[in-house]
Amino acid sequence: MKVYIVTDLEGVAGISQWDPRHQGDTHYGATLREQFGRLLTEEVNAAARGFFAGGATEVIVNDGHGAGSTMNPELFDPRIQVFHGLERPNYCTGLDETCDALASVGTHAKARTTAGNLHHTMGKSIRDYSLNGISVGETGYQAFLAGYYGVPYIFCAGDEWAVREMQELCPGCVGAAVKVGTSRLSALTAAPERAREIIEEGARLSMERIGVVKPLTLESPVVFREVHEDPIFDPENQDKQPPGRRIIDCRTMEVEAPDIKAMMDLKYGFKPDWMPIWRKEG
Amino acid sequence: MRFYVMTDIEGVAGVCGWEDRKDESIYNSMRRQRIGRLLTGEVNAAVDGLSAAGFDDIIVNDGHGAGSTINYEQADPRAVYFHGLDRPFWLPFLDETCTATGAVGAHARASTPDANLSHTMSGAIRRWTFNGIEVGETGLQALIAGYYGVPFVFAAGDVHLCREMEALCPGCVTVAVKQGTSLLSALTLAPERARQLIREGAERAAEAVDRVEPLTLESPVLFRDERKEPTWDEEDPGEATRVINAHVREIEGEDLMDVLLKVYPKYERDLKPEQWRPGVRG
Numbered sequence: 001m002k003v004y005i006v007t008d009l010e011g012v013a014g015i016s017q018w019d020p021r022h023q024g025d026t027h028y029g030a031t032l033r034e035q036f037g038r039l040l041t042e043e044v045n046a047a048a049r050g051f052f053a054g055g056a057t058e059v060i061v062n063d064g065h066g067a068g069s070t071m072n073p074e075l076f077d078p079r080i081q082v083f084h085g086l087e088r089p090n091y092c093t094g095l096d097e098t099c100d101a102l103a104s105v106g107t108h109a110k111a112r113t114t115a116g117n118l119h120h121t122m123g124k125s126i127r128d129y130s131l132n133g134i135s136v137g138e139t140g141y142q143a144f145l146a147g148y149y150g151v152p153y154i155f156c157a158g159d160e161w162a163v164r165e166m167q168e169l170c171p172g173c174v175g176a177a178v179k180v181g182t183s184r185l186s187a188l189t190a191a192p193e194r195a196r197e198i199i200e201e202g203a204r205l206s207m208e209r210i211g212v213v214k215p216l217t218l219e220s221p222v223v224f225r226e227v228h229e230d231p232i233f234d235p236e237n238q239d240k241q242p243p244g245r246r247i248i249d250c251r252t253m254e255v256e257a258p259d260i261k262a263m264m265d266l267k268y269g270f271k272p273d274w275m276p277i278w279r280k281e282g
Numbered sequence: 283m284r285f286y287v288m289t290d291i292e293g294v295a296g297v298c299g300w301e302d303r304k305d306e307s308i309y310n311s312m313r314r315q316r317i318g319r320l321l322t323g324e325v326n327a328a329v330d331g332l333s334a335a336g337f338d339d340i341i342v343n344d345g346h347g348a349g350s351t352i353n354y355e356q357a358d359p360r361a362v363y364f365h366g367l368d369r370p371f372w373l374p375f376l377d378e379t380c381t382a383t384g385a386v387g388a389h390a391r392a393s394t395p396d397a398n399l400s401h402t403m404s405g406a407i408r409r410w411t412f413n414g415i416e417v418g419e420t421g422l423q424a425l426i427a428g429y430y431g432v433p434f435v436f437a438a439g440d441v442h443l444c445r446e447m448e449a450l451c452p453g454c455v456t457v458a459v460k461q462g463t464s465l466l467s468a469l470t471l472a473p474e475r476a477r478q479l480i481r482e483g484a485e486r487a488a489e490a491v492d493r494v495e496p497l498t499l500e501s502p503v504l505f506r507d508e509r510k511e512p513t514w515d516e517e518d519p520g521e522a523t524r525v526i527n528a529h530v531r532e533i534e535g536e537d538l539m540d541v542l543l544k545v546y547p548k549y550e551r552d553l554k555p556e557q558w559r560p561g562v563r564g
Contacts, residue, residue, distance in 0.1 A: 021309075030309035060469070068467065073296025073320060076472030085298035085467030089396065093463050276463050277396060277441055 001210070002058040003051045004099045004151070005044065006092065006142050009065040010108035010118035011158025012040050013178035013195035016187045018118065019066055037072040039192055040065070040106055043178070045077040046196035047105050047157060050203025052079060060094050065106070089274050091264045092145055096279075101210050102146035103203065107158030109165055109181065110137025116161035117181030127227045127251070131260065132218050137162070140169050147216030148260045154213050155206035157199045159187065172213040176202035222263045224255045242266075284339040285332050285383065286376045286432070287361070288423050289325055291346040292389035292399035293439025295459040295476035296320045298468045300399065301347060318353040320473055321346070321387055324438060324459070327477035328386050329358040331484025339559075341375050346387070362559065371549045372542075373426055379557070382491045383427040384436030384454075386480065390443040390462065391418020397442035398462030408529070409508040412538065413499050418443070421450050421497075428497035429538045435494050436487035438480045440468065453493040457483035505533045505541045 009019055015036055020029040048059045063071045063084035076082060083093050095102065109116025111126050121129050121137050129136050131144055139162065143153035156166040156175045163175030178195035179187045190198065231250035238247050244266050245255050257263035265272045291301055297317050302310060329340055344352045344365035357363060364375060376383060390397035392407050402410050402418045410417055412425060420443060424434035437447040437456045444456035459476035460468040471479070512528035519525045522544045524532045535541035543549055 025307040025309065027308050030307070030312055033309055034312060069298055072316075073470070073473050074316065076296070076474065078472045078474035078478070080472055081469055082472070083463070083467070083469045085398070085464070087464050087466040089464045089467070093467070094469060276469070277461050278469070 001056045001100045001207070002060065002098060003056045003101045003103055004060050004062065004092070004095045004146070005047060005103045005105055006062045006064045006139070007040060007044055007071065008104070008106040008108060008138065008158075009036060009040055009070055010106065010120070011162050011178070012036070012043055012106040013189045014039050014192045016117055016179075016189065017185060019070075021066065034072070037070050038075060041071045041075040042192065042196055043105050043157060043199055044071060044080070045075065046199040047103065047155070047203040048077045048080050050200040050205075051103070051207060053200075054204040054207025056207060060099070062092055062094070089276070090270045091268060092142055093276060095142075095146060095149065095151070097149040097151070099146070099149065099151045101154045101206075102143060102151050103153070103155035103157075103206065104139045104142070104166075105157045105199065107139050107156050107162040107166070108137075109159055109161035110135070110140070113137075113161050113165065113181075115181045115183060117159050117179060117184065117187035119161065119181065119184060125228050125230060125232070127229045128225075130225045132223055134169075136169070137165060139166055143170055144216045144218060144260050145264065147218070150215050152210060152213040152215045154209045155203055157202065170213055170216065172209055174202045174206035174209060218260055220258050221256050222258070222260050224263050224267065225252065226254075227252045283337045284341065284380045285337040286373070286380045286427070287325065287328055287332075287340065287342045288373065288383070288385045288388075288420070289321060289343060289345050289352065290385070290387040290389060290419065290439075291317055291321055291351055292387065292401075293443055293459070294321050294324055294387040295470045296473050298398055298460075298470065299466055301351075303348060315353070318351050319356065321351055322353045322356045323473055323477050324386050324480055325352060325361075326356065326358040327480040328384070328436075328438065328484040329361045331481040332487070333360050334481075335485045335488035337381070337488070341380075343373060343375075370555075371553050372546070373423060374553055374555055376423075376427055376430065376432070378430040378432065380427070380430070380432045382433050382435045382487070383423065384434065384438075384484070384487055385420045385423060385447075386438045388420045388437050388439035388443045388447075389418070390440055390446055391416065391421065394418075394442050394446070396462050396464060398440050398460060398465065398468035400440075400442065400462070400465065406509050406511065406513070407507070408510045409506075411506045412541070413504055415450070415499075417450070418446065420447055424451050424497045425499065425538055426542075428499075431496050433491060433494040433496045435490040436484055438476075438483065451494055451497055453490055455483050455487040455490050499538055501537055503535050503538050503541050505535070505545065507531050507533070507545075
């Protein structure tokens with residue numbers, strides 16, 4: 001049983017502010033980034049313990065936040081493998097039909113979830129993402145990609161608001177709510193130690209939901225829509241758009257493709273037939 | 283029984299980006315300290331495995347970048363360490379007195395698709411061959427060892443480097459601690475797991491000493507040095523150099539050492555360093 005975990009920072013217990021990586025070079029900021037990395041890594045380790053206890057034999061972790069290496073390798077549970085770094089070859093590398101479940105740790109709510117702590121979707125400028133008219137945040141977006149491979153989303157650790165969002169999208173998935181957002185920059189949090197207990201227990205329990213939670217599916221063609229808070233697109237540039245991409249209005253653009261994988265390859269410019277060495281070598 | 287270990291940083295588990303020695307931010311200095319610890323953990327694992335296999339004289343070359351990346355506060359007391367700048371040769375002390383050689387933290391040669399942090403010496407080089415044999419840094423180490431009749435028996439690093447060395451030195455033991463997915467991303471083992479495998483692999487490398495042939499070259503040796511950018515000037519080729527085109531030059535010599543001394547005139551031929559070991563005198 002192989003579980004794929006996507007991690008983020010904003011839904012980790014004990015963190016209520018944005019990653020300080022753009023706030024200039026101070027000793028306090030650097031120490032805080034290190035601490036955030038530890039808080040995240042220990043939540044991931046707790047999830048991994050739960051998944052292994054629940055029957056997982058392999059746990060692949062996607063270090064998904066920001067610059068792609070937020071987790072602290074010195075603390076990794078020896079059983080996990082972590083995908084990290086920049087200039088990634090595709091979206092959620094390693095998430096494919098060989099996985100049995102998708103999970104997320106450090107999950108935050110989607111943009112415009114008013115009380116969601118550090119709520120956003122990808123960048124702070126985005127108002128909404130949708131797939132065939134279904135509004136999604138980052139984790140929903142990933143759950144639909146997993147669904148393309150027939151993989152169910154079974155476990156969400158993070159803000160209460162993110163848990164609700166994912167339980168609505170993927171009924172039957174287990175949530176581990178480690179904090180509840182009270183505004184964008186405030187939250188009531190569990191102590192990290194307690195958060196890790198909840199995550200371990202929830203992750204273990206969620207293994208029973210494999211086969212129960214239905215993988216998300218989308219009809220073909222898949223239409224992805226991105227709406228921005230500010231007017232950034234020029235409708236007069238419509239002719240210059242690559243095939244499959246269209247500008248709807250000054251805040252909205254769409255990408256259309258036969259399926260979500262093809263849509264993501266198109267949107268991000270990934271090579272559609274790229275395959276990691278572990279698949280090539282079997 | 284003497285073993286020579288070359289080390290580098292780019293093939294260490296948990297490292298997926300370039301070390302930036304110019305970024306003087308506090309956060310970067312913390313990251314640099316961390317990658318030093320990650321490297322040292324892997325070197326110690328190799329020293330432990332080699333010692334268990336009966337190697338009682340282990341020389342470690344702190345080979346990355348500024349030549350002092352290993353954290354000596356953590357270093358295993360059973361090895362001696364060559365470190366620092368202004369080196370008399372790239373791999374001093376690797377000579378006919380060694381039983382075998384290997385590499386820890388090794389990365390694939392330049393231009394290897396999907397390999398994490400692949401390069402050869404510097405970012406400028408596209409491809410190096412000696413008598414048509416394509417090598418990266420670790421391949422060159424195997425050639426230098428071969429010049430002295432010493433087999434290359436052990437490599438730990440990116441899976442792409444492992445495949446490279448298995449092809450160059452059939453029978454050598456390799457430990458893939460990560461799988462490169464692009465230049466700046468990889469799926470890594472947890473450092474603790476990587477160390478367990480390195481320890482195991484290094485111990486098994488002793489068995490490879492008798493089966494691996496030293497990598498040797500016929501005389502004369504033709505070195506082909508291909509650069510990514512136009513670099514060489516046909517009108518001013520420099521000493522001992524034949525300019526093939528703006529990207530490619532060739533240097534020929536009697537043997538490998540003759541060629542290397544033409545490439546790096548500051549090095550001394552067949553350096554015979556004192557066989558010093560620490561100890562109480564008198």
